[in-house]
Amino acid sequence: MAMISMTVNGKTHSAEAEGRTLLVEFLREKLHLTGTHVGCDTSQCGACTVHVNGQNVKACTMFAAEADGAEVTTIEGMANGDGSLNVMQQAFQDHHGLQCGFCTPGMVMSATKLLEENPKPSEQEIRDYLQGNICRCTGYHNIIKAILAASGQDMPAVAAE
Amino acid sequence: MYDFELTRPGTLDEALAALRAEDAQPLSGGQTLIPTLKQRLAMPSVLVSLTGIEELRGITREDGALRIGGGTTHGQIARETADSFPGLSHLAGKIGDPAVRNRGTIGGSLANNDPSACYPAAMMATGGTVITNNREIAADDYFQGMFTTALEEDEIVTGVRIPVPQSSNYQKFEQPASRFPLVGVFVARFDGRVGVGVTGASEGGVFRWREAEEALGSDFTPEALKDMSHPADGMISDLHGTAEYRAHLIAVMTRRAVAAAT
Incomplete structure (x- = not known):
C-alpha cells in the first residue's frame, strides 16, 4: 500500500491504495465520488471518463498511483458554483440526452472536453469524438442535440443513425 | 488483477534499475497492458511506470526525420505532427478514441507489436528506426511476428526515428x-x-x-x-x-x- 494524493475537483485528497488500484476505484471507493461509473471495465464504454491534468481519460484503465499529484476533475466538479447544472449538463436535461443515465457522466466529461478543443463542432465531429462513449438507450440522437445546443449552435434535424 | 508493486521512476536510469527486479515489467500508457492484467494474463511482481519520465516524451525534427520519444501519446503525435507529417498525424488521430489516445503511447504500442497495431505499418513503409536504451533497430529487423519483436529482456523502447516522406x-x-x-x-x-x-x-x-x-x-x-x-x-x-x-x-x-x- 502507498499513500496517494491528488487534487479532485479543486480539493486535495489523500488515501492509501494498492499498486493495482484503478483510478476509478480510488475515486469511488476511497473518496466516495460515485458519479464516475464503471460500465464495461474494459476501456470501451467511457462511462468512467474523467479529466486528469486537463485531458480526458478512462479511469478504469489508469492506475490511481499514476494520478498521484495530478489535478482530477470528475462529474461532481462540473456543476456551477451555486450547485445549479452547468451549460452542458443543462443541455443534456433540456434535450433529453439521457434515458437511464448510466453513461451520462462520461458523456458530459467527453463532451466538455470536445467543446474546449473545438467550440463549434459539426454533427459528424461530435459523433467521431464520442466514439469511445457508448450509450445503449438513446441512439445518440438527443446526445448530439444536447452538445450542439451547449455549443450555442442551431440544431438542424439530426438524423438518427 | 494479481497484486503487484507499482513504481514511478522519474528518470530512465531509475526505470532500468527498477526493471532488474525479478518479474518486473514496464508500463507505458497501459491501454493494452491494464486490460491484459485484468484478465490475469500477466503476473508481474513489479510494474515500472514510464509515464513520469520526462525525457521519454516529445517530438523533435532531426535531418529529414521526426524523433519521437517512446512515452509520447497518440494524442500528442496527432496534434504535433499535423503540419510536419500529416500521414502520421492522421494515423495517430484514428487510434482508439480520444481518451485512449491521451494515455496510449507509441513506445508501448511498438513494444507490444499487436498484429493489428497501426504504427508498425508506418514504421515499415518509411523505413523507421526503433531506438532502445541499448541500440537502434531498423523496422525491418524489429518486427518479428505477432507480439514478437527484437527487444531483449530489460530493453525498452525509448523512442523512434521516422523519416518524413514527400x-x-x-x-x-x-x-x-x-x-x-x-x-x-x-x-x-x-x-x-x-x-x-x-x-x-x-x-x-x-x-x-x-x-x-x-x-x-x-x-x-x-x-x-x-x-x-x-x-x-x-x-x-x-x-x-x-x-x-x-x-x-x-x-x-x-x-x-x-x-x-x-
Whole structure:
C-alpha cells in the first residue's frame, strides 16, 4: 500500500491504495465520488471518463498511483458554483440526452472536453469524438442535440443513425 | 488483477534499475497492458511506470526525420505532427478514441507489436528506426511476428526515428467493434522510393508489400496496381474475415492510400 494524493475537483485528497488500484476505484471507493461509473471495465464504454491534468481519460484503465499529484476533475466538479447544472449538463436535461443515465457522466466529461478543443463542432465531429462513449438507450440522437445546443449552435434535424 | 508493486521512476536510469527486479515489467500508457492484467494474463511482481519520465516524451525534427520519444501519446503525435507529417498525424488521430489516445503511447504500442497495431505499418513503409536504451533497430529487423519483436529482456523502447516522406497516407479498414484495422496500409513516397506497410492482415504480423512498392516506384498512381493482387497465403482467417478477403483488402487499401497521397 502507498499513500496517494491528488487534487479532485479543486480539493486535495489523500488515501492509501494498492499498486493495482484503478483510478476509478480510488475515486469511488476511497473518496466516495460515485458519479464516475464503471460500465464495461474494459476501456470501451467511457462511462468512467474523467479529466486528469486537463485531458480526458478512462479511469478504469489508469492506475490511481499514476494520478498521484495530478489535478482530477470528475462529474461532481462540473456543476456551477451555486450547485445549479452547468451549460452542458443543462443541455443534456433540456434535450433529453439521457434515458437511464448510466453513461451520462462520461458523456458530459467527453463532451466538455470536445467543446474546449473545438467550440463549434459539426454533427459528424461530435459523433467521431464520442466514439469511445457508448450509450445503449438513446441512439445518440438527443446526445448530439444536447452538445450542439451547449455549443450555442442551431440544431438542424439530426438524423438518427 | 494479481497484486503487484507499482513504481514511478522519474528518470530512465531509475526505470532500468527498477526493471532488474525479478518479474518486473514496464508500463507505458497501459491501454493494452491494464486490460491484459485484468484478465490475469500477466503476473508481474513489479510494474515500472514510464509515464513520469520526462525525457521519454516529445517530438523533435532531426535531418529529414521526426524523433519521437517512446512515452509520447497518440494524442500528442496527432496534434504535433499535423503540419510536419500529416500521414502520421492522421494515423495517430484514428487510434482508439480520444481518451485512449491521451494515455496510449507509441513506445508501448511498438513494444507490444499487436498484429493489428497501426504504427508498425508506418514504421515499415518509411523505413523507421526503433531506438532502445541499448541500440537502434531498423523496422525491418524489429518486427518479428505477432507480439514478437527484437527487444531483449530489460530493453525498452525509448523512442523512434521516422523519416518524413514527400507524401504519405494511411488507410485503415476498421473492424467496427474494436476499431483496430482489419487491414491497414501505410503508403510513403520518398524521392526515388515508395514504401508500403501492411498491418492487420498477415499471420506473420506487419510486412512490406514489395511488389507494390516496386510498381509504385516507377508510377505512383492507383492505376499502377490495377492488375495486382496480394496472395491469400499466410493471411489471417477469423470470424471477421477470411484470408482471401484480407488479401483483397490489401490491394484496395493500397490503391486508396496512393490516391489520397498523390
